[in-house]
Amino acid sequence: MKKIIFLAALAAAVLSGCSQKGTGQVVKPRVIVTCDPELDDHNSLIRYLLFSTDYDTEGLIYASSQVHWKGDGKGTLQMREGSEYARMGLGPQTSWRWKEGERFIDEDVEAYEKVYPNLVKHHPDYPSPASLKALIREGNVAFEADISEDTPGSDLIKQVLLDDDPRPVFIQAWGGPSTIARALKSIEEEYAGTAQWEAVKAKVNAKCKLCLSGAQDTSFRDYIQPNWPDVESIYVNAGVIPIGYGASRGVSTPSDTLYYGAQWTRKYISSQGILGEMYRVWGDGKQMVPGDRTDYFGLSGYSAEELRAMGYNVWTAPRPKDSFISEGDTPCFLNLLGNGLRAWEDQHWGGWAGRCRELTDREKATGYSVPFATRGGKDPVLPDFVPAAQNSFAARLAWSTTPDYSAVNHEPVVEGPLALTAAPGKTLKLKASVNDPDGDALTCGWAQWKVTGAYQGDVAISEPSSAATTVTVPADAKSGDTIHLVLTVADNGEPQLTKYLRTVITVQ
DSSP: OOOOOOOHHHHHHHHTTOSSSOOOOOOOOEEEEEEOSOHHHHHHHHHHHHTTTSSEEEEEEEOOBTTBBOOOSSOOOBOOTTOHHHHTTOOOBSOBSOOTTOOHHHHHHHHHHHHHHHHHHHOTTOOOHHHHHTTEEEOSOSSTTOOSSOOHHHHHHHHHHHSSOOSOEEEEESSOSHHHHHHHHHHHHHHTTSTTHHHHHHHHHHHEEEEEOSOSSSHIIIIIHHHOTTSEEOOBOBSOOOOSTTGGGGOSSGGGGGGGSHHHHIIIIITSHHHHHHSOBTTOSOOSSTTOTTOOTTOOSOOHHHHHHTTOOOOSOOOOTTOBOOOTTTHHHHTTSOSSOOGGGOTTSOBTTBBOOOOOHHHHHTTOOSOOBOOOOSOSSSOOOHHHHHHHHHHHHHHTTOSOGGGSOOOOEEEOOSEEEEOTTOEEEEEOEEEOTTOOOEEEEEEEEOOTTSOOSOOOBSOTTSSEEEEEOOTTOOTTOEEEEEEEEEEOSSSOOEEEEEEEEEEO
16 A cells, blocks of 8 residues: 655645744645446546536546446356356347446536536536536446446546646546556556656656545556556555444444435435436336346335335345435545545544544455445544545535535535644644634544554644644654644534644654
8 A cells, every 4th residue: 555645745734834923725626526327436436527527537537347338339248257247147248237228427517517506606616517517428338347448438537637737647447447457558558668758657656546445456466456456546444434334233332223214315416406306216217227137126015025126136224214325436536536535645544534544464364455335333533534535525405505605514624734843842833714604613622533544643733722822742753754634624514514634744
């Protein structure tokens, strides 16, 4: 696992003005989304679009996976050992779980277009619908794990990786990574053996950050991992927010089950305009692909046995009507949000999706070689982020329903020092500016986060519930140690919204 290495230009941009008095300016990460037509990809994309203020989207690409592929339109059969259709006792297929004329990305962006006039009243950084439409491409969707040919999607990825913007590009693989693999293979085929190859390879290794939602085809194992071993893969394996299939069973705080139940979902998601209506919930009467035997989520009131008797392949237990189903791919981008945690700067820092801890020897021995997000449970470092993440999503859905700024809640504004340096034994004054655009009352709390690679001793915070406080660098801290102090600021609005300030102290 390799730490994100910032190019000098990026580091300068991030840390400019970062002093005890300065607040600095955090640049936005660049993001490319590749996704297949699974309902949780669709749900994740709705959340992604609502938070598109927080990153620079560079591509929205249709992808295949082991459970979704389009076929070549020529009747060519594919049969892969261990595939979903093989496990269901079916023979070779010409396509698998792919709707004729599939355009769910286009439909989600078109829905975003309808609510865009409302959204920009609440945040000026929402990208124009036209700019997002211009980024939609079809990737390597013909067959599972097929990287034999360039596609418009792989060409776009290649173009972004080779451009002159030094910022890292967080490439999302919510389905299989075959389109990403094809882009990398195309780069290799063009430059390997030339005088430019070493410089091109170094550039791609520095920029490309893979956010893979599991091993949804074999192209990471078979091509990316052996041929591009220095491309960083993002792991989220501690404190992971439960948000995939069966999420309500994975909560570590019992009260968090509220955020997956029918009552909360109806109030804060399904009833919230066009995007809320499109968001898939249990018993909504919909299917992503008509006749799909694995998509029984639109039905309600049936037991698993009854669903099986109806011909469905029941692979997760049915839930009450209107309950949360899944956003299984959301952890791939949740740490990219501009909530003040800056989790994308280093995958060990941690954010709403969780954090990267070092793999244990046992995990390494059992083949944890593919980036993943697990059900994290209670984490000794990160707090419970379920309420903050879900309430923020609810608030942005509410933004989409009204142009009236005063009618809905908005996040607090928090500014303060991002990076400080101090010698052991030195006392520092930390002063953050906090305010709320809606005039809500705010509560503040400083805490030390003992993330992987940071100083693990205790740091005393004189007034942890005040935006202005002092801390003393412990005498046993060594030069180069980092101390992570996080200020959490919550309002008393409806729903309650939270913002953060992460101050990293480097010991001299």
